[in-house]
Amino acid sequence: MVTPASPPASTRSGRHVNALQALALLLAFALVAGLGGVLAAGLVMPAVATASAVTETSVTLFDDLPTEFEEEPLSEKSTVLTADGTVLATFFDQNRIVVSLDQVSQPMRDAVVSVEDRRFYEHGGIDPLGMGRAFVNNAVNDDLEGASTLTQQYIKNVLITSAEDAEEVAAARETDGVDGYGRKLREAKLAIALEQRLTKDEILERYLNIAQFGPSVYGVEAAGQYYFSTPASELNYLQAATIAGITQSPGLWDPERNPEGTEGRRNDVLVRMLGESKITQEEYDAGVATPLPETLDISRNNLGCMAAGGSGYFCDFVTKILIQDEIFGETYEDRRARLYRGGLTITTTMDLGRQLIAEQEVMAGIPPDDPSGVAHAVSVVEPGTGHVLAMAQNRTFNTAPEPGPGQTAVNYNTDFKYGGSSGFQPGSTFKPFTLAEWLRQGNSLNQVIDATRRDFTDWNAPCTGSLPDYNPQNSEGGDQGPISVLRASSRSVNSGYMAMANQLDLCGIFETAAKMGVHRATGEPVEVGPANVLGTAEIAPLTMAAAFATFASGGTYCDPIAIISVVDRQGEQLPVPSANCRLALEPQVANGVTYALERTLTEGTASAVGGLPGRQSAGKTGTSNVNEHTWFVGYTPQLSTAVWTGYSEGNIPVRRMTVNGTYYRNVYGSSISAPTWKRFMVRAHEGLPAAPFGAVDGRILNGVQVRVPNVGGMTQANARATLVGAGFNVRTSTDARFSQVPQGLVAATDPSGGSTVTKGTVITLFPSAGPEPRPDPPADEPGSRGGGNGRPDAGPPGAP
Numbered sequence: 001m002v003t004p005a006s007p008p009a010s011t012r013s014g015r016h017v018n019a020l021q022a023l024a025l026l027l028a029f030a031l032v033a034g035l036g037g038v039l040a041a042g043l044v045m046p047a048v049a050t051a052s053a054v055t056e057t058s059v060t061l062f063d064d065l066p067t068e069f070e071e072e073p074l075s076e077k078s079t080v081l082t083a084d085g086t087v088l089a090t091f092f093d094q095n096r097i098v099v100s101l102d103q104v105s106q107p108m109r110d111a112v113v114s115v116e117d118r119r120f121y122e123h124g125g126i127d128p129l130g131m132g133r134a135f136v137n138n139a140v141n142d143d144l145e146g147a148s149t150l151t152q153q154y155i156k157n158v159l160i161t162s163a164e165d166a167e168e169v170a171a172a173r174e175t176d177g178v179d180g181y182g183r184k185l186r187e188a189k190l191a192i193a194l195e196q197r198l199t200k201d202e203i204l205e206r207y208l209n210i211a212q213f214g215p216s217v218y219g220v221e222a223a224g225q226y227y228f229s230t231p232a233s234e235l236n237y238l239q240a241a242t243i244a245g246i247t248q249s250p251g252l253w254d255p256e257r258n259p260e261g262t263e264g265r266r267n268d269v270l271v272r273m274l275g276e277s278k279i280t281q282e283e284y285d286a287g288v289a290t291p292l293p294e295t296l297d298i299s300r301n302n303l304g305c306m307a308a309g310g311s312g313y314f315c316d317f318v319t320k321i322l323i324q325d326e327i328f329g330e331t332y333e334d335r336r337a338r339l340y341r342g343g344l345t346i347t348t349t350m351d352l353g354r355q356l357i358a359e360q361e362v363m364a365g366i367p368p369d370d371p372s373g374v375a376h377a378v379s380v381v382e383p384g385t386g387h388v389l390a391m392a393q394n395r396t397f398n399t400a401p402e403p404g405p406g407q408t409a410v411n412y413n414t415d416f417k418y419g420g421s422s423g424f425q426p427g428s429t430f431k432p433f434t435l436a437e438w439l440r441q442g443n444s445l446n447q448v449i450d451a452t453r454r455d456f457t458d459w460n461a462p463c464t465g466s467l468p469d470y471n472p473q474n475s476e477g478g479d480q481g482p483i484s485v486l487r488a489s490s491r492s493v494n495s496g497y498m499a500m501a502n503q504l505d506l507c508g509i510f511e512t513a514a515k516m517g518v519h520r521a522t523g524e525p526v527e528v529g530p531a532n533v534l535g536t537a538e539i540a541p542l543t544m545a546a547a548f549a550t551f552a553s554g555g556t557y558c559d560p561i562a563i564i565s566v567v568d569r570q571g572e573q574l575p576v577p578s579a580n581c582r583l584a585l586e587p588q589v590a591n592g593v594t595y596a597l598e599r600t601l602t603e604g605t606a607s608a609v610g611g612l613p614g615r616q617s618a619g620k621t622g623t624s625n626v627n628e629h630t631w632f633v634g635y636t637p638q639l640s641t642a643v644w645t646g647y648s649e650g651n652i653p654v655r656r657m658t659v660n661g662t663y664y665r666n667v668y669g670s671s672i673s674a675p676t677w678k679r680f681m682v683r684a685h686e687g688l689p690a691a692p693f694g695a696v697d698g699r700i701l702n703g704v705q706v707r708v709p710n711v712g713g714m715t716q717a718n719a720r721a722t723l724v725g726a727g728f729n730v731r732t733s734t735d736a737r738f739s740q741v742p743q744g745l746v747a748a749t750d751p752s753g754g755s756t757v758t759k760g761t762v763i764t765l766f767p768s769a770g771p772e773p774r775p776d777p778p779a780d781e782p783g784s785r786g787g788g789n790g791r792p793d794a795g796p797p798g799a800p
Helices: 019-035 038-055 106-116 128-140 150-161 166-173 177-197 200-210 220-228 237-246 259-275 281-288 305-324 332-341 352-365 427-440 485-490 494-503 506-515 541-552 587-602 673-684 698-702 716-725
Strands: 078-081 087-091 345-348 375-381 388-393 448-450 482-484 563-567 618-623 629-635 640-646 655-659 662-666 705-707 729-732 746-750 756-758 762-767
Touching: 078 305, 078 332, 087 305, 106 150, 106 200, 106 220, 106 237, 106 259, 150 177, 150 200, 177 200, 200 220, 220 237, 237 259, 237 281, 259 281, 305 332, 305 345, 305 352, 305 388, 305 563, 352 375, 352 388, 352 640, 352 673, 375 541, 375 673, 427 485, 427 494, 427 506, 427 541, 427 587, 427 618, 427 629, 448 485, 448 494, 448 729, 448 762, 482 485, 485 494, 485 587, 541 587, 541 618, 541 629, 541 640, 587 618, 587 629, 587 698, 618 673, 629 673, 640 673, 716 729, 716 746, 716 762
Parallel strands: 078 345, 729 762
Antiparallel strands: 078 087, 345 563, 375 388, 375 640, 448 482, 618 629, 629 640, 655 662, 705 756, 746 762
């Protein structure tokens, strides 16, 4: 056996103690060490109390000290996982994973007992010999020596962990003077009582889980995984010696920051293990000859969302749900404690593969360091489930008070309460909600509307007060006059949609949108008003992706959810927010909207970008006033994705500037957002079968066929009223037609009266110019004047 090397010689000077302190220390040692029990310790306290009176420190008499204490569940780290089980992030006040003793290797148990309490299996909670030796040493020397058993150390850790404020923590750690010895006696009494209730292995298990084994590492399982990427059950003697040595001073013996000092401390533990015959001489020799850095395999904790990289915004969304949703606790403090101390396993809806694609493509659309400073964000929702599959933006998640360029903690994709963004004007991506209500009310896609730009007045909005006249510009589609709803949709004609809204109950449009989850990013409903039909209310990209997923699913809306399951430390499933999937639109209406939006990519505002190769896709561009915010929200039956581009700071035009190397006079929804959408969707669908949309219903496409009333001969006012009452739109031609009808009345219509056409068709009125005048007869005809050889004033032939 190798004799442990003696520590280097050092000069030690005695520590001066006053008489009362010496007397208290002597009595404490003599009585506790000599009699070694609770009764004997009860005699110690009066002496300590005497010293206390002199030092004006109040110490409770030993007999009044408790024999029981509350052992609260240990703080354990919570882990956030992607849908496939990949660790996204961890959250903890103390990085700890609680395990049973049979999940701790024997070398790990041996190392801790050897260095901390070699007579652990022999004493009854306190070690009189060790306590006496320590008291004598501490009374006469400056180098303090510990005397606590593992049982006492466990109790001390419990008291520290359960302390409610800094004062209680300080009291639990007090080492000096009368207060320090009073604390020791309290721990001693509790330790003796605990040993009467628990077995030695039960106490050791508790100690191994509560002890600190690094600046931010608690318990042997977390220590093994952190320092060696090894579970506690597989730790070898050398790894165990390293971990066991740390707990004496976790800040000092940190293998990462002080490998040289920690190696020396490890070797001290190996000496103890050798002395207790827990390792062989050969193992000892091999161990001390091994440099500590060669044994380390540090496994970084993904602590907090900043460690989640590009997924930080999705991670932050999840944590805000956990902390804010009352389903996870009654108060904010309860919910935060559950996240940071509850040992939860949180499985999210994140599709890691698609999340990485979203991160790559949003950065490709506009890099975070682009001189323009324009922001770019993507939200992806699965139709029919509400699962949020991905969420990315061209920024780095950073919660620092002053983040650097290209960094922010604000999540552009979510509502304010879940990320701090106030949302953005969706522009024409709001139009499909008007289209849905249009079809719900029995109108059709091929119905013709008058898209002439004009003042729109006389709004039908019984849910609100009077509304102003509205005359919007056409920023994308410039069509005018009579056009089909299908064309107004693909070309995104503002005046056409105003004409549609003007014929509907305006309140119904916003009620339909609300059924599809549409709300302002502040959480408030979108106000009923003509301007909001064209998307002037600030809405989050995630809200738009979830709403369009309603069309993709054939009418089913699901609240967007990011959490699949939460399992507590006992393995019990906790309730999680539900997607509350429900039918928001009739399937034929949802399919009709999709039929129209497919044409956005084939013949409309995004035709230059085009649809997805080999599969059906649909979507809508959006451009807010003066090109401040531009969007593309599109979908297949499998994925619904919203892409936003703009300045997060406010409504700032994106005009006459270079973005990602390309100069734009005006940025539209088809300029940046649509290409990013297509790049993402093409990659995100790899491996998925091409799924078809639901077929469009004949009524939705062509509408109700009705007979055109015969209004010939009516005044124009009466004719217009008759046709409008029959469900038609009416315009009056400036080209009057000759007819037997008196001038000014209606001569004819196109389509003509009696024909069968689609309800809502534009009927053109042609006013009468009166009977067509008869032409003058030719000169050689009877009764004509002149002609022949006669003079103009000559009488009839043969006249005299």
